[in-house]
Amino acid sequence: MTVMSVPRPAWAPPRSARALRLEFKRNAVPYVLPLLAAVFYFDTLRTADGFPPVWTLRASAITNHMLFEFSVFAAGLGAWAGSREGRRKTVDLVAATPRAPWARRSIALAGALCWMLLAFLAGVAVLYIQTALQATWGGPPLWPVFAGAAGVTVVTVLGFTAGVLFPGRFTAPLVAIGVVLLNQVGFREALNVTGTGGASILPSPPTSATYALLSPANSPPLLDGGVYYHLAPDVSIVQVMFMGGIAVALFGVLGLMPGLRELGSAGGLRSLRAVFTRGDGWLSRAVAVLLVGCGVAASGTAFALAGTGQVDTVTGGWEIPALHSAASDQPVPAAPDCTFSSGFQVCVHPAFGFYLHNVATALDLVAAQIAGLPGAPVRAQEVASVSGGQDVQSGISGNPPVFEFTAERVGTLFGEFYGYDPVVWPEEFQQGLLEAFLTGPSQYAGSAPNLLDPAQLAVADVLLTAAGSQPMHASNSGQPALKSGLATEIFAAAQRFARLSASARHAWLATHLTALRAGQITLAQIP
C-alpha cells in the first residue's frame, strides 16, 4: 500500500489530539526511561524495601527519593523539548503557520509532561504494589503521590520554559544540573532541613519551617506515623499549591513569550506599552497574564500558609492551622493483633502485624525468666511513639503490670530492614523489656530512655543469656559505653550470678528486686 491509498477516516480525532499523539510518539523521554528505571530501582525501590512495610513510611520514598530522581530527568527532558524549535532551527518554519506559539508549545510540553507523569505513576504503582504485598494494615496514601506529581510537573514546565527562552544543546544538561542543586543545596542543605533521627523523634523546631515545609523532600516520618493517628494532609496541600502555582505561572509566561521577545528585541518602556496595548491577540495575552497572576497568588498563599506551620501537639506531625481538620487528630480505630502462646500476651498494632510472631517469641523467653517476680508484666502492648506531643519511651505501668513499647523506641527495629543481622533486632525488644523491668514501674511517657546501672546490667545479661540471647553489653544495647575495668567487673558479677540455679536466681531477685531497681545493689553484692 502506498501512502496515496490512505482511506479517509469516518471520524477524525481533533487536531490537537493528533498533534499530541505525534509529540507523544516522538518524545525523547522513552529513550531515557531505562536509565530512569535503573535509578528508580537502585535508589527509591531499594530504600523503600529497607523500610518496614508501613504505608506512610514506604510512601515517604516518593517525595524523598523518587521525586528527586524524576525531577532531574523531567527538568532536562522538559528543556530538551522546549528548546527544540531553536535547536533544530525550525523557528521560521513553525512561525509561518497559523497555530499560535502558545498552543504549539503547549502540545509539545504536554507530550513531555505526559511521559514523565506516566513514568512517575508507573514507579508509584511498583512501589505501592510491593508494599501492598507486604503490609498488614492500612492503604496507600495519596497525598505524597499528588505532591510528587506536582513536583514532576513544575520542574518539567520549568525546564521547558528555560528551553524556550535559551534554546541550545547545553540547556537541557544545565537545567538538570540546576535542579540537582536546587534540590540538594537550595532546599535541603541551605535551608537547614534536619533529620528526625537526633535527640527527638518529633519534627525539627520551626526555625526554617516555611522553606522546610515547602520542600517535598524531607526526613522520613515516624515509624508509626499515620498508624495511630491520621497523617494530616496540611503540608502536602501547601506543597501541591506552591508547586502547582509556580507551574501555572510559568505556563502563563510561555503565553507571554512572543510579547516578551518583542520587548527584548526592541526594549524600552514604549515597547512595553506597545506590547500590552496592541489590539490583536489580547485575549491570549489576557489569559496568560491571568495565569501568571493566579500562579503567583497560589504560590504566595502557599508560602504564607507554610509560615504558619506548627507541630501538632496530638500527633506530633506538622499542621497548618488554616487547613487543619480536627478530624485528623482523632485516633485511627484498629483492633490490635495479639498472641498468647505461652502465658504472656503480646499485642501490636495491626500495621506491625508482620513482626508480631517474632516479637512474641522474643518477649516470651524473657517474660518466662521474670514471671512471678514483683512488677513483672503479664502482657506487652505496643503504643504510639508520640503522645500529647511528647516522645514515648517503653516502660511498665498499670496493675496488673503491662509492658508498653513503641515501634520507634524499642529495639533497633530499622536494623532488620536496613540489612543488619536479623537475629539482633528481636533481642532489642528483649532488652527493652528487661530495661523497663529492672528500672521499675514507670510512666511510659517521657523523653529519656531507661539506663541501667552496673548491677542491673549484670543481672540483665544473665537473664538474657538464660533466655538464649546475647548479653546486653555484647550487643548493640543503646546503653552507654562502659570503661574496660567496669566491664570486667560486670562480666565477673554476671558469671557468679549465672552459676546460681534458676530457682536461686529467682529467689534472690524476689528478695532484692526493690533495692536493685533503686540502684542500691552493687556488683559485689550480687551472689
Place this chain on the structure above:
Amino acid sequence: MNVTLTDIHRSFGKNKAVDGVSLQLGTGVFGLLGPNGAGKTSMLRMLATVLPPSSGEIALFGRDPRGTAARREIRRRLGYLPQSLGYYPSFTVVEFVEYFALLKEMPSAAVPKAVAAAVERVDLGAKAKAKLRTLSGGMLRRVGIAQAIVNDPGLLLLDEPTAGLDPEQRVHFRSLMRSLGESGTVIVSTHLVEDVGAACSEVALMSGGKIVFRGTAQDLTARGEGHGVGDAPLERGYSAVLAEARS
C-alpha cells in the same frame, strides 16, 4: 491579486535589507533572482509573515497580516520553505508533513489524505515511513517542499527549493511548480537561473534591497544580448542587469 507590496522597507540595524519594494502578483510562478545579500530571503520572510517590515504595506490575499485574525487566515493559505530547513530527526516523513498540516489548521479528517498526496508529489512515497535522520540532503529538501504544499497553498514561498536536488528531481520539481502556479502564486527565490527559465512566468531581480528588473525570462535574456558574462543567455541577462544596477 494575491500579493501586494507597497514601498516595503526592512532594516537590520544600519543595513537596509529591503529598500522600497513595491510589487503586485497574481497567479503564476514568480522567480526572485539576485546575488547574496540582495534581500531575497528577507523579502520572503516578510511575505511569510514571520518578519514584519520596518515600513510599508503588505497585503496578502487582500488582507493585512498585521491583524491577528487576518494573519491567521493568511497563514492557513500559505506554504513556506525557508532557505535553511530545520527538521526533527526522530519524525518520519509522513509525521513531519502531518505535523505541519496540523499546524496549518487543516481539517483533521483531511490531513491523512493531504499528507499522502504531498509526499507522493515530491516522489517520497517509498520513504514515507523513514525517519528524517536517515534521509539525504536532497530528500530532506523534498520533505520541506512536501510540508510547504500539504495545505494546497494559495501563496507558496520557496527559498532555494532546488538546492541539493539531483537533475531528475529538479526537472520533476519544475513541473510541480508550474502545476502549482496554475491555481496560486508561487514565489521562488533562487540562484539557479535555469530554474527560472524553465518554470517561471515572471522574474524579478533584486540588488541592494531593490528590485532592479522585472519581466519575463525572455526579457531578461534579451537584456544580456551583447553584454554580460555567463554561459547561458539567461545568465548573461542576469549579469548585465546586475552590472547596470551597480554602475
